[in-house]
Amino acid sequence: MTDGEPLLKLERIKKHFGAIEALRGVDMTVSRGEVVALLGDNGAGKSTLVKIIAGTYPPSSGRLMFEGEERYFASPKEAKAAGIETVYQDLSLCTNADVVANFFMGREITKRYLGIPVLQEREMEKVVAEAMRNAGTKIPSLRVNVENLSGGQRQAIELNRFVHWGGKLVVLDEPFAALGVEQTRRGLEMIRRVAAGGIGVIVITHIMEQAFQVADRLVVIRQGAVAGDLKREETTPEKVIDLITGGTLSDAGTDGDGGNSDPAYQREKTRL
Amino acid sequence: MSPARRATIEFLLDNLVWLMLIVVLAVFSATIPNYFQFGIFANIFEQSTFVGVMAIGLAIVIIAGNLDLSVESTAALSAMVTGMLFASSGVGMGISFSPAWLMPVVSLLIALAVGGIIGFLNGFFVIRVGMSAFIVTLASFIWVRGLVVAISGGRSAQNLAPSIRIIGMEDILGVPLLAWISVLCFAIFAFVMAKTTFGRYITLVGGNKDATFRAGINSDRILWSSFIVAGVLAGLAGWLLAIRTSGATANLGVGMLFNAFAAVVIGGVSLKGGIGKLPGVYAGVLLLYSIHTAINLMGLPAHFTQMILGGLVLAAVLLDTFKLRLREKLL
Numbered sequence: 027m028t029d030g031e032p033l034l035k036l037e038r039i040k041k042h043f044g045a046i047e048a049l050r051g052v053d054m055t056v057s058r059g060e061v062v063a064l065l066g067d068n069g070a071g072k073s074t075l076v077k078i079i080a081g082t083y084p085p086s087s088g089r090l091m092f093e094g095e096e097r098y099f100a101s102p103k104e105a106k107a108a109g110i111e112t113v114y115q116d117l118s119l120c121t122n123a124d125v126v127a128n129f130f131m132g133r134e135i136t137k138r139y140l141g142i143p144v145l146q147e148r149e150m151e152k153v154v155a156e157a158m159r160n161a162g163t164k165i166p167s168l169r170v171n172v173e174n175l176s177g178g179q180r181q182a183i184e185l186n187r188f189v190h191w192g193g194k195l196v197v198l199d200e201p202f203a204a205l206g207v208e209q210t211r212r213g214l215e216m217i218r219r220v221a222a223g224g225i226g227v228i229v230i231t232h233i234m235e236q237a238f239q240v241a242d243r244l245v246v247i248r249q250g251a252v253a254g255d256l257k258r259e260e261t262t263p264e265k266v267i268d269l270i271t272g273g274t275l276s277d278a279g280t281d282g283d284g285g286n287s288d289p290a291y292q293r294e295k296t297r298l
Numbered sequence: 299m300s301p302a303r304r305a306t307i308e309f310l311l312d313n314l315v316w317l318m319l320i321v322v323l324a325v326f327s328a329t330i331p332n333y334f335q336f337g338i339f340a341n342i343f344e345q346s347t348f349v350g351v352m353a354i355g356l357a358i359v360i361i362a363g364n365l366d367l368s369v370e371s372t373a374a375l376s377a378m379v380t381g382m383l384f385a386s387s388g389v390g391m392g393i394s395f396s397p398a399w400l401m402p403v404v405s406l407l408i409a410l411a412v413g414g415i416i417g418f419l420n421g422f423f424v425i426r427v428g429m430s431a432f433i434v435t436l437a438s439f440i441w442v443r444g445l446v447v448a449i450s451g452g453r454s455a456q457n458l459a460p461s462i463r464i465i466g467m468e469d470i471l472g473v474p475l476l477a478w479i480s481v482l483c484f485a486i487f488a489f490v491m492a493k494t495t496f497g498r499y500i501t502l503v504g505g506n507k508d509a510t511f512r513a514g515i516n517s518d519r520i521l522w523s524s525f526i527v528a529g530v531l532a533g534l535a536g537w538l539l540a541i542r543t544s545g546a547t548a549n550l551g552v553g554m555l556f557n558a559f560a561a562v563v564i565g566g567v568s569l570k571g572g573i574g575k576l577p578g579v580y581a582g583v584l585l586l587y588s589i590h591t592a593i594n595l596m597g598l599p600a601h602f603t604q605m606i607l608g609g610l611v612l613a614a615v616l617l618d619t620f621k622l623r624l625r626e627k628l629l
C-alpha cells in the first residue's frame with residue numbers, strides 16, 4: 027500500500043464564488059488506506075473542497091493530482107470513473123424513487139434486448155438486500171420510496187452505497203449528522219474497514235471524538251486555508267479546537283464555536 | 299401501519315384514475331341511452347388517439363420536471379407540412395411517387411422530423427441557454443402556430459394522397475387502426491418509462507436533478523431528450539390528424555393542449571415532476587373522451603364539456619395535493 031506517492035494530492039487549490047474567496051490555496055494529501063479527518067468551522071470551505079475533489083465544479087486555480095497524475099474532473103461522472111466516491115453533506119437521493127433505484131443510480135444492471143437496455147430489477151434488489159444486511163441497516167421494504175424513510179435510513183443508504191461501489195478514494199461530508207449512536211458506531215467501523223482495504227478516506231465531521239476515533243491524520247481548514255495538518259498520535263482535541271478557532275478560544279470574548287459539537291446546532295448554523 | 303396495508307393504499311391512490319374511468323363508464327352506460335355500444339366505445343378509442351399520443355410526450359417532459367406548452371402547435375405544423383406536401387387541393391402540392399407504400403412512410407418520417415426539430419429547439423433554449431421551460435415553450439406555442447399560418451397563408455390543404463389516407467380507414471377487430479396506433483404508442487412508452495434506463499433517468503432527474511448529476515448521469519442530455527421525444531410524438535399526433543382530416547387547416551388542433559394537459563394531470567402525473575405513470579395518462583385521455591361522448595349523446599352544448607373538464611383538472615390537482623398529505627400521514 028505504501029508506494030511513496032500519495033493517492034490524492036492537492037496543490038494550492040483556490041476557489042472563489044464571485045467576490046467570496048471560499049478556498050485560498052489548500053495543500054493536502056491522502057494516501058492509500060489512510061483516513062484523513064477534515065475539520066473546520068462552518069463556512070471554512072470544507073464542502074467546497076469536497077465538491078472540487080468530486081468534480082462537481084472546477085477549482086479557480088491549483089492542481090489536483092490523483093494516483094500521481096495531474097487530473098481535471100469536468101463532472102462527477104469523470105471523478106467517479108477515476109475511482110472517487112462522494113457522500114455529500116446534503117444527501118444525493120431521489121426521494122421520488124425507491125431504495126433500489128437510488129442505490130443503483132447511474133449504474134443500473136441491465137440486459138440488452140434488441141440493443142435496448144432493460145432494467146434487471148430482481149437482480150438489483152438482491153444486491154441491495156445483501157448490502158443492507160451486511161451493514162445491518164433495517165429498512166422495511168426496498169421498494170418503498172425514499173421520501174417515506176427517516177433521515178437516518180436515508181444516510182444509511184448513501185453510506186452503504188459507497189461501501190458497495192468502493193473505488194480508490196471516498197469522500198464523506200458530515201456523513202453521520204442524521205445517525206443515531208449505534209448507527210454512527212457502525213459507520214465509523216465501516217470507515218476503518220474500508221481504509222483497511224487500501225482505500226483512501228476523507229471524512230468531514232464536527233465531532234472531535236469521532237475524528238480522533240477514526241482518523242490517522244487531521245487536517246484543519248480555517249477561512250479557506252489549511253491551519254494545521256497533524257498526525258492523530260501527535261495532537262490533542264484541545265490543540266485541534268484551537269486551530270479550528272484560530273486560538274481564539276483561549277482569548278476572552280470571541281465568538282468561536284469550534285468546541286460546540288452538537289450536530290443540530292452546527293446544522294442550524296450551516297443553513298444560515 | 300403494516301407495509302402491506304400501506305402498499306394497498308398507495309396502489310389505490312396511484313391507480314385512482316382507472317377506478318374513475320370504470321365508474322364513469324358504468325354510470326354513463328346505465329343512465330345514457332345508446333351509450334353502451336361497441337361502436338361508441340370504438341369511437342372513444344379513436345377520438346383519444348390524437349390527444350393521447352401528444353399527452354405521452356407532454357407527460358414525459360413533466361415527469362422529467364419541466365413543461366412543454368408547444369406540443370399543440372408542433373402537431374399543427376407537422377400536419378400542415380404533411381398536408382402541403384401530400385394533399386392535392388388547396389395549398390397542397392400533391393407530391394406523389396411510387397411505390398405507393400413508400401408515401402405513408404416518407405410522410406411519417408417528415409412529420410416526425412418536423413416535431414423533433416421543434417423539440418430540439420425547445421431543449422436548446424431550456425438546457426443550453428438556461429431559460430425557463432414555461433417561457434420557452436410558451437413562445438414556441440405562439441411562433442410555431444404563426445409559422446403554420448405563414449406557410450399556408452392561412453388557407454387549408456385538402457385531399458391527402460389516398461395511399462396515406464388509407465391508414466385512417468382501416469380497422470382491426472372493429473376498432474380503427476388509428477386507435478391501435480395510440481395504444482401501441484402507450485404500450486411502447488409505458489415500457490420505456492418503467493423498464494429502461496432512459497425511463498428510469500427521466501424519473502430520477504425529475505425527482506432530484508443534482509443527485510443524478512452527482513451520480514454521474516448526464517442529466518442535461520436526459521432533459522434535452524425528453525423535449526425531443528415530446529416534439530416527435532407531437533409530430534406523430536399531427537401526422538395522424540392530417541390523415542384523419544385528409545389534410546390540414548391553419549387552426550387545426552386548437553385546444554388540444556388543454557385536453558392533453560388535463561389528461562396528464564387527471565392521469566396522476568404531478569406537476570412537481572418525478573411522479574406519474576403513462577398507463578394512468580391513457581386512462582385520463584379515455585376518461586376525457588368518455589365524458590365528451592356522453593355530453594354529445596345527451597345533446598348538451600359543447601361548453602358543458604369545457605366546464606366539466608375544467609372542474610376535473612381542478613379536482614385532479616386537488617387530489618394530487620391530498621395524496622401528498624395522505625402519504626405524509628401514512629408514515
Ligand SMILES: Nc1ncnc2c1ncn2[C@@H]1O[C@H](COP(=O)(O)OP(=O)(O)O)[C@@H](O)[C@H]1O
Pocket residue numbers: 043046047048066067068069070071072073074075296
Ligand atoms: N455555490 C456557492 N456560491 C457562493 N458561495 C458559496 C457557494 N458554496 C459555498 N459558498 C461559500 O463558501 C464558503 C465555504 O462554504 P462551505 O465549503 O460550504 O463551508 P463548510 O462546508 O466548511 O461549512 C462559505 O462562505 C459559503 O457561503
Ligand SMILES: [Mg+2]
Pocket residue numbers: 072073074115199296
Ligand atoms: Mg459543509
